[in-house]
Amino acid sequence: MNTPCYVIDSDALRRNLSVLQGVTQRTGAHILLAQKAFSCYALYPMIGQYLCGATASGLYEARLCHEEMPGGENHVFSPAFKAEDVDELVDICDHIVFNSLRQLSLYGAKAREAGCSVGLRINPEKSTQEGHAIYDPCAPGSRMGVTAAELETAMVSQPELLTMIDGLHFHTLCEQDSDALEVTLDAVVEKFGHYLKSMKWINFGGGHHITREGYDIKRLERCIMKMREEYGLEVYLEPGEAVALNAGFLHTRVLEIQNRESGRIAILDTSAACHMPDVLEMPYRPPLQGSGCPDEKPFSYRLAGPTCLAGDVIGDYSFDYELKEGEMLTFCDMAIYSMVKNNTFNGMPLPSIWIKDGDRMSLWKEFGYKDFKNRV
Ligand SMILES: *Cc1c(COP(=O)(O)O)cnc(C)c1O
Numbered sequence: 258m259n260t261p262c263y264v265i266d267s268d269a270l271r272r273n274l275s276v277l278q279g280v281t282q283r284t285g286a287h288i289l290l291a292q293k294a295f296s297c298y299a300l301y302p303m304i305g306q307y308l309c310g311a312t313a314s315g316l317y318e319a320r321l322c323h324e325e326m327p328g329g330e331n332h333v334f335s336p337a338f339k340a341e342d343v344d345e346l347v348d349i350c351d352h353i354v355f356n357s358l359r360q361l362s363l364y365g366a367k368a369r370e371a372g373c374s375v376g377l378r379i380n381p382e383k384s385t386q387e388g389h390a391i392y393d394p395c396a397p398g399s400r401m402g403v404t405a406a407e408l409e410t411a412m413v414s415q416p417e418l419l420t421m422i423d424g425l426h427f428h429t430l431c432e433q434d435s436d437a438l439e440v441t442l443d444a445v446v447e448k449f450g451h452y453l454k455s456m457k458w459i460n461f462g463g464g465h466h467i468t469r470e471g472y473d474i475k476r477l478e479r480c481i482m483k484m485r486e487e488y489g490l491e492v493y494l495e496p497g498e499a500v501a502l503n504a505g506f507l508h509t510r511v512l513e514i515q516n517r518e519s520g521r522i523a524i525l526d527t528s529a530a531c532h533m534p535d536v537l538e539m540p541y542r543p544p545l546q547g548s549g550c551p552d553e554k555p556f557s558y559r560l561a562g563p564t565c566l567a568g569d570v571i572g573d574y575s576f577d578y579e580l581k582e583g584e585m586l587t588f589c590d591m592a593i594y595s596m597v598k599n600n601t602f603n604g605m606p607l608p609s610i611w612i613k614d615g616d617r618m619s620l621w622k623e624f625g626y627k628d629f630k631n632r633v
Pocket of ligand 1: 291293294334428430431432462463464465495496497498499
Protein backbone atom coordinates (compact mmCIF):
# COMPACT_ATOMS: atom_id res chain seq x y z
CA MET A 258 0.00 0.00 0.00
CA ASN A 259 1.45 3.34 -1.07
CA THR A 260 1.36 6.02 1.57
CA PRO A 261 -0.07 8.43 2.41
CA CYS A 262 -3.54 7.00 1.87
CA TYR A 263 -6.97 7.19 3.44
CA VAL A 264 -8.99 4.09 4.17
CA ILE A 265 -12.74 4.47 4.63
CA ASP A 266 -14.25 1.78 6.81
CA SER A 267 -17.67 0.88 5.37
CA ASP A 268 -18.61 -1.19 8.42
CA ALA A 269 -17.99 1.74 10.79
CA LEU A 270 -19.95 3.98 8.44
CA ARG A 271 -22.84 1.49 8.46
CA ARG A 272 -22.83 1.45 12.27
CA ASN A 273 -23.17 5.26 12.36
CA LEU A 274 -25.85 5.20 9.69
CA SER A 275 -27.96 2.68 11.62
CA VAL A 276 -27.84 4.88 14.71
CA LEU A 277 -29.06 7.83 12.63
CA GLN A 278 -31.70 5.72 10.90
CA GLY A 279 -32.97 4.69 14.35
CA VAL A 280 -33.68 8.35 15.14
CA THR A 281 -35.63 8.70 11.89
CA GLN A 282 -37.60 5.51 12.57
CA ARG A 283 -38.56 6.59 16.08
CA THR A 284 -39.32 10.27 15.38
CA GLY A 285 -39.97 10.76 11.68
CA ALA A 286 -37.17 13.34 11.47
CA HIS A 287 -35.43 13.61 8.09
CA ILE A 288 -31.66 13.21 8.44
CA LEU A 289 -29.39 14.51 5.67
CA LEU A 290 -25.66 14.09 5.08
CA ALA A 291 -23.82 17.43 5.21
CA GLN A 292 -21.57 16.76 2.22
CA LYS A 293 -19.00 19.37 3.18
CA ALA A 294 -17.74 16.99 5.90
CA PHE A 295 -17.61 13.88 3.74
CA SER A 296 -18.14 13.74 -0.01
CA CYS A 297 -16.97 10.21 -0.91
CA TYR A 298 -19.74 9.66 -3.38
CA ALA A 299 -18.78 6.02 -3.93
CA LEU A 300 -20.61 5.49 -0.63
CA TYR A 301 -23.62 7.71 -1.41
CA PRO A 302 -25.76 4.77 -2.60
CA MET A 303 -25.19 3.12 0.79
CA ILE A 304 -25.74 6.37 2.72
CA GLY A 305 -28.94 6.92 0.75
CA GLN A 306 -30.31 3.62 2.08
CA TYR A 307 -30.16 4.93 5.65
CA LEU A 308 -30.56 8.72 5.38
CA CYS A 309 -33.18 10.83 3.61
CA GLY A 310 -30.73 12.72 1.40
CA ALA A 311 -27.97 15.28 1.59
CA THR A 312 -27.35 18.97 2.06
CA ALA A 313 -25.00 21.15 0.05
CA SER A 314 -23.02 24.34 0.62
CA GLY A 315 -23.41 25.43 -2.98
CA LEU A 316 -23.81 24.35 -6.58
CA TYR A 317 -21.09 21.70 -6.78
CA GLU A 318 -22.15 19.74 -3.74
CA ALA A 319 -25.81 20.04 -4.82
CA ARG A 320 -24.85 18.60 -8.23
CA LEU A 321 -22.93 15.79 -6.56
CA CYS A 322 -25.97 14.78 -4.52
CA HIS A 323 -28.19 15.09 -7.60
CA GLU A 324 -25.90 12.78 -9.58
CA GLU A 325 -24.76 10.31 -6.96
CA MET A 326 -27.68 10.02 -4.52
CA PRO A 327 -30.63 10.00 -6.91
CA GLY A 328 -33.92 9.71 -5.08
CA GLY A 329 -32.50 11.39 -1.98
CA GLU A 330 -33.65 14.83 -0.85
CA ASN A 331 -31.31 17.57 -2.03
CA HIS A 332 -31.01 20.68 0.19
CA VAL A 333 -28.76 23.71 -0.19
CA PHE A 334 -27.72 26.65 1.96
CA SER A 335 -25.18 29.38 1.26
CA PRO A 336 -24.37 32.67 3.02
CA ALA A 337 -24.98 34.26 -0.42
CA PHE A 338 -25.97 32.57 -3.67
CA LYS A 339 -24.69 33.70 -7.06
CA ALA A 340 -27.43 34.78 -9.44
CA GLU A 341 -26.10 32.49 -12.19
CA ASP A 342 -26.24 29.42 -9.91
CA VAL A 343 -29.80 29.86 -8.69
CA ASP A 344 -31.57 28.57 -11.83
CA GLU A 345 -29.80 25.22 -11.68
CA LEU A 346 -30.05 25.02 -7.88
CA VAL A 347 -33.82 25.48 -7.75
CA ASP A 348 -34.10 22.94 -10.54
CA ILE A 349 -32.13 20.16 -8.80
CA CYS A 350 -32.83 20.97 -5.12
CA ASP A 351 -35.89 20.21 -2.98
CA HIS A 352 -35.06 22.86 -0.36
CA ILE A 353 -33.13 26.12 -0.68
CA VAL A 354 -32.27 28.07 2.48
CA PHE A 355 -31.46 31.77 2.27
CA ASN A 356 -29.23 33.56 4.73
CA SER A 357 -30.77 37.01 4.42
CA LEU A 358 -34.02 38.76 3.63
CA ARG A 359 -32.32 40.39 0.65
CA GLN A 360 -31.47 36.98 -0.86
CA LEU A 361 -34.98 35.77 -0.08
CA SER A 362 -36.51 38.74 -1.87
CA LEU A 363 -34.18 38.25 -4.87
CA TYR A 364 -34.65 34.51 -5.39
CA GLY A 365 -37.53 33.31 -3.20
CA ALA A 366 -40.26 33.67 -5.84
CA LYS A 367 -38.16 31.90 -8.48
CA ALA A 368 -37.49 29.01 -6.09
CA ARG A 369 -41.19 28.62 -5.30
CA GLU A 370 -42.11 28.67 -8.98
CA ALA A 371 -39.63 25.85 -9.56
CA GLY A 372 -41.30 23.85 -6.77
CA CYS A 373 -38.41 24.26 -4.36
CA SER A 374 -39.30 24.62 -0.67
CA VAL A 375 -37.93 27.92 0.68
CA GLY A 376 -36.21 28.36 4.03
CA LEU A 377 -34.65 31.22 5.95
CA ARG A 378 -31.65 30.78 8.22
CA ILE A 379 -32.16 32.39 11.59
CA ASN A 380 -29.63 33.35 14.22
CA PRO A 381 -31.02 32.54 17.67
CA GLU A 382 -28.07 34.46 19.21
CA LYS A 383 -27.51 31.71 21.73
CA SER A 384 -23.88 30.57 21.94
CA THR A 385 -23.60 27.15 23.55
CA GLN A 386 -19.88 26.57 23.07
CA GLU A 387 -16.64 28.02 24.27
CA GLY A 388 -13.21 27.73 22.77
CA HIS A 389 -14.13 27.25 19.12
CA ALA A 390 -15.14 30.82 18.22
CA ILE A 391 -14.53 30.24 14.51
CA TYR A 392 -17.19 27.52 14.65
CA ASP A 393 -19.75 29.66 16.49
CA PRO A 394 -22.29 31.27 14.15
CA CYS A 395 -23.87 32.99 17.19
CA ALA A 396 -20.67 34.89 18.03
CA PRO A 397 -20.97 38.69 17.90
CA GLY A 398 -20.56 40.06 14.37
CA SER A 399 -21.69 36.79 12.76
CA ARG A 400 -22.77 36.87 9.10
CA MET A 401 -24.89 33.76 9.59
CA GLY A 402 -28.67 33.99 9.80
CA VAL A 403 -31.30 36.64 10.42
CA THR A 404 -31.77 37.76 14.02
CA ALA A 405 -35.22 38.05 15.60
CA ALA A 406 -34.90 41.87 15.68
CA GLU A 407 -34.03 42.00 11.95
CA LEU A 408 -36.95 39.77 11.12
CA GLU A 409 -39.38 41.89 13.19
CA THR A 410 -38.31 45.06 11.37
CA ALA A 411 -38.65 43.43 7.97
CA MET A 412 -42.06 42.07 8.77
CA VAL A 413 -43.34 45.61 9.26
CA SER A 414 -41.96 46.95 5.97
CA GLN A 415 -42.18 43.79 3.78
CA PRO A 416 -44.80 41.47 5.31
CA GLU A 417 -45.15 39.64 1.98
CA LEU A 418 -41.70 38.10 2.57
CA LEU A 419 -43.07 35.93 5.35
CA THR A 420 -45.52 34.28 2.99
CA MET A 421 -42.59 33.03 0.90
CA ILE A 422 -41.00 31.08 3.74
CA ASP A 423 -41.84 27.39 4.27
CA GLY A 424 -39.31 26.73 7.00
CA LEU A 425 -36.71 28.08 9.39
CA HIS A 426 -33.15 26.80 9.58
CA PHE A 427 -30.62 27.24 12.35
CA HIS A 428 -27.10 25.85 12.60
CA THR A 429 -25.27 26.83 15.76
CA LEU A 430 -23.72 23.64 17.17
CA CYS A 431 -20.31 22.02 16.70
CA GLU A 432 -19.52 18.56 18.07
CA GLN A 433 -22.17 19.05 20.74
CA ASP A 434 -24.57 16.92 22.74
CA SER A 435 -28.34 17.31 22.81
CA ASP A 436 -28.29 19.48 25.96
CA ALA A 437 -26.89 22.29 23.79
CA LEU A 438 -29.59 21.61 21.22
CA GLU A 439 -32.26 21.86 23.91
CA VAL A 440 -30.93 25.25 25.08
CA THR A 441 -30.79 26.47 21.49
CA LEU A 442 -34.28 25.25 20.71
CA ASP A 443 -35.64 27.09 23.77
CA ALA A 444 -34.06 30.28 22.42
CA VAL A 445 -35.54 29.62 18.96
CA VAL A 446 -39.01 29.11 20.43
CA GLU A 447 -38.71 32.20 22.64
CA LYS A 448 -37.53 34.47 19.82
CA PHE A 449 -39.14 32.96 16.72
CA GLY A 450 -41.99 30.89 18.16
CA HIS A 451 -44.72 33.12 16.69
CA TYR A 452 -43.38 32.46 13.18
CA LEU A 453 -43.25 28.69 13.63
CA LYS A 454 -47.03 28.33 13.50
CA SER A 455 -47.10 29.34 9.83
CA MET A 456 -44.15 27.12 8.85
CA LYS A 457 -44.04 23.63 7.37
CA TRP A 458 -40.63 22.61 8.65
CA ILE A 459 -37.68 23.43 10.86
CA ASN A 460 -34.07 22.45 10.20
CA PHE A 461 -31.83 21.94 13.25
CA GLY A 462 -28.61 22.19 11.16
CA GLY A 463 -25.55 20.10 12.01
CA GLY A 464 -23.06 19.78 14.83
CA HIS A 465 -25.06 17.05 16.58
CA HIS A 466 -22.49 14.47 17.68
CA ILE A 467 -25.16 11.77 17.62
CA THR A 468 -22.89 8.79 16.92
CA ARG A 469 -20.37 9.66 19.62
CA GLU A 470 -20.36 7.35 22.63
CA GLY A 471 -22.46 8.80 25.43
CA TYR A 472 -24.50 11.18 23.24
CA ASP A 473 -27.98 11.58 24.73
CA ILE A 474 -30.18 10.39 21.85
CA LYS A 475 -33.35 10.34 23.97
CA ARG A 476 -33.11 14.07 24.59
CA LEU A 477 -32.53 14.72 20.88
CA GLU A 478 -35.68 12.74 20.15
CA ARG A 479 -37.65 14.75 22.72
CA CYS A 480 -36.52 17.96 20.98
CA ILE A 481 -37.68 16.59 17.63
CA MET A 482 -41.04 15.41 18.97
CA LYS A 483 -41.68 18.77 20.63
CA MET A 484 -41.42 20.53 17.25
CA ARG A 485 -43.50 17.89 15.52
CA GLU A 486 -46.26 17.75 18.11
CA GLU A 487 -46.51 21.35 19.36
CA TYR A 488 -45.99 23.07 16.01
CA GLY A 489 -46.88 20.34 13.50
CA LEU A 490 -43.49 20.77 11.78
CA GLU A 491 -41.39 18.36 9.77
CA VAL A 492 -37.94 18.26 11.35
CA TYR A 493 -34.66 18.10 9.44
CA LEU A 494 -31.19 17.41 10.81
CA GLU A 495 -28.05 17.70 8.70
CA PRO A 496 -25.07 16.22 10.52
CA GLY A 497 -21.72 15.88 8.78
CA GLU A 498 -19.35 14.63 11.46
CA ALA A 499 -21.83 12.21 13.01
CA VAL A 500 -22.28 10.37 9.70
CA ALA A 501 -18.64 9.40 9.25
CA LEU A 502 -17.28 9.80 12.77
CA ASN A 503 -14.43 7.32 13.40
CA ALA A 504 -15.00 5.78 9.99
CA GLY A 505 -11.66 6.48 8.34
CA PHE A 506 -7.90 6.16 8.72
CA LEU A 507 -4.88 7.91 7.29
CA HIS A 508 -1.87 5.65 6.79
CA THR A 509 1.53 7.30 6.61
CA ARG A 510 5.19 6.27 6.78
CA VAL A 511 8.13 7.66 8.75
CA LEU A 512 10.64 9.35 6.43
CA GLU A 513 13.26 10.37 8.95
CA ILE A 514 13.95 10.42 12.68
CA GLN A 515 15.69 13.44 14.13
CA ASN A 516 17.32 13.14 17.54
CA ARG A 517 17.28 16.70 18.80
CA GLU A 518 18.20 18.16 22.14
CA SER A 519 14.53 19.14 22.47
CA GLY A 520 13.51 15.53 21.85
CA ARG A 521 12.90 13.11 19.00
CA ILE A 522 11.06 14.24 15.89
CA ALA A 523 9.64 11.90 13.26
CA ILE A 524 9.07 13.43 9.84
CA LEU A 525 6.19 11.67 8.06
CA ASP A 526 5.08 11.47 4.44
CA THR A 527 1.81 13.12 5.43
CA SER A 528 1.26 16.76 6.33
CA ALA A 529 -1.10 18.35 8.82
CA ALA A 530 -1.34 21.42 6.58
CA CYS A 531 -2.25 19.42 3.46
CA HIS A 532 -3.98 16.24 4.61
CA MET A 533 -5.53 17.07 7.99
CA PRO A 534 -5.82 20.88 8.07
CA ASP A 535 -8.32 20.81 10.96
CA VAL A 536 -5.46 19.62 13.17
CA LEU A 537 -4.00 23.12 12.76
CA GLU A 538 -7.23 25.05 12.27
CA MET A 539 -9.33 23.72 15.11
CA PRO A 540 -6.78 22.74 16.55
CA TYR A 541 -6.78 19.14 17.80
CA ARG A 542 -4.51 16.13 18.25
CA PRO A 543 -5.72 13.25 16.09
CA PRO A 544 -5.84 9.77 17.64
CA LEU A 545 -3.01 7.50 16.46
CA GLN A 546 -3.23 3.70 16.67
CA GLY A 547 -0.99 2.10 19.31
CA SER A 548 0.29 5.40 20.70
CA GLY A 549 0.09 7.20 24.03
CA CYS A 550 0.36 10.76 25.28
CA PRO A 551 3.90 12.20 25.43
CA ASP A 552 6.01 10.30 28.03
CA GLU A 553 3.21 7.83 28.74
CA LYS A 554 5.14 5.13 26.84
CA PRO A 555 8.96 4.78 26.71
CA PHE A 556 9.59 6.44 23.32
CA SER A 557 8.18 9.93 22.73
CA TYR A 558 8.18 11.72 19.38
CA ARG A 559 6.90 14.88 17.85
CA LEU A 560 5.22 13.85 14.57
CA ALA A 561 5.56 16.41 11.79
CA GLY A 562 4.99 16.87 8.09
CA PRO A 563 7.48 17.25 5.23
CA THR A 564 6.33 20.73 4.07
CA CYS A 565 8.15 24.05 4.53
CA LEU A 566 5.70 25.21 7.20
CA ALA A 567 7.48 25.25 10.56
CA GLY A 568 4.16 24.67 12.26
CA ASP A 569 3.30 21.59 10.18
CA VAL A 570 3.22 19.54 13.37
CA ILE A 571 0.59 16.88 13.97
CA GLY A 572 1.28 16.44 17.67
CA ASP A 573 3.35 14.77 20.39
CA TYR A 574 2.91 11.01 20.90
CA SER A 575 4.68 8.12 22.63
CA PHE A 576 5.24 4.48 21.63
CA ASP A 577 6.27 1.16 23.22
CA TYR A 578 9.05 0.81 20.66
CA GLU A 579 11.53 2.98 18.82
CA LEU A 580 10.21 4.34 15.51
CA LYS A 581 12.26 3.46 12.43
CA GLU A 582 12.43 4.88 8.94
CA GLY A 583 9.75 3.27 6.76
CA GLU A 584 7.52 2.42 9.74
CA MET A 585 3.80 2.75 8.99
CA LEU A 586 1.61 4.79 11.35
CA THR A 587 -2.19 5.02 11.29
CA PHE A 588 -4.16 8.09 12.30
CA CYS A 589 -7.80 7.48 13.24
CA ASP A 590 -11.02 9.42 12.69
CA MET A 591 -9.76 10.67 9.34
CA ALA A 592 -12.92 10.35 7.22
CA ILE A 593 -14.45 13.70 8.14
CA TYR A 594 -13.19 17.16 7.17
CA SER A 595 -10.01 15.60 5.77
CA MET A 596 -10.33 14.54 2.11
CA VAL A 597 -12.73 17.43 1.45
CA LYS A 598 -10.09 19.88 2.70
CA ASN A 599 -6.98 18.40 1.06
CA ASN A 600 -4.64 20.69 -0.81
CA THR A 601 -1.36 20.38 -2.69
CA PHE A 602 0.61 23.10 -0.90
CA ASN A 603 4.36 22.51 -1.46
CA GLY A 604 3.38 20.18 -4.31
CA MET A 605 2.41 17.56 -1.74
CA PRO A 606 0.77 14.50 -3.28
CA LEU A 607 -2.90 13.93 -2.48
CA PRO A 608 -3.36 10.67 -0.55
CA SER A 609 -5.10 7.90 -2.47
CA ILE A 610 -8.46 6.72 -1.12
CA TRP A 611 -9.27 3.08 -0.36
CA ILE A 612 -12.60 1.66 0.69
CA LYS A 613 -12.66 -1.25 3.11
CA ASP A 614 -15.74 -3.46 3.28
CA GLY A 615 -15.39 -6.46 5.57
CA ASP A 616 -12.06 -8.02 4.54
CA ARG A 617 -12.15 -6.51 1.08
CA MET A 618 -10.04 -3.46 0.26
CA SER A 619 -10.54 -1.59 -2.98
CA LEU A 620 -8.68 1.38 -4.35
CA TRP A 621 -11.23 4.11 -5.17
CA LYS A 622 -9.10 7.14 -6.10
CA GLU A 623 -5.48 7.67 -6.92
CA PHE A 624 -3.89 11.04 -7.57
CA GLY A 625 -0.68 12.10 -9.22
CA TYR A 626 1.39 14.93 -10.60
CA LYS A 627 -1.39 15.88 -13.04
CA ASP A 628 -3.78 16.63 -10.19
CA PHE A 629 -1.22 18.99 -8.69
CA LYS A 630 -0.55 20.65 -12.03
CA ASN A 631 -4.29 21.09 -12.69
CA ARG A 632 -4.82 22.87 -9.40
CA VAL A 633 -1.95 25.34 -9.20
C1 LIG B 1 -21.13 22.50 8.82
C2 LIG B 1 -22.58 22.47 8.65
C3 LIG B 1 -23.28 21.28 8.88
C4 LIG B 1 -22.60 20.00 9.36
O1 LIG B 1 -21.94 20.20 10.56
P1 LIG B 1 -21.23 19.00 11.36
O2 LIG B 1 -20.55 19.72 12.48
O3 LIG B 1 -20.26 18.35 10.45
O4 LIG B 1 -22.30 18.09 11.81
C5 LIG B 1 -24.64 21.29 8.67
N1 LIG B 1 -25.29 22.42 8.26
C6 LIG B 1 -24.64 23.57 8.03
C7 LIG B 1 -25.40 24.77 7.59
C8 LIG B 1 -23.26 23.65 8.22
O5 LIG B 1 -22.62 24.80 8.00
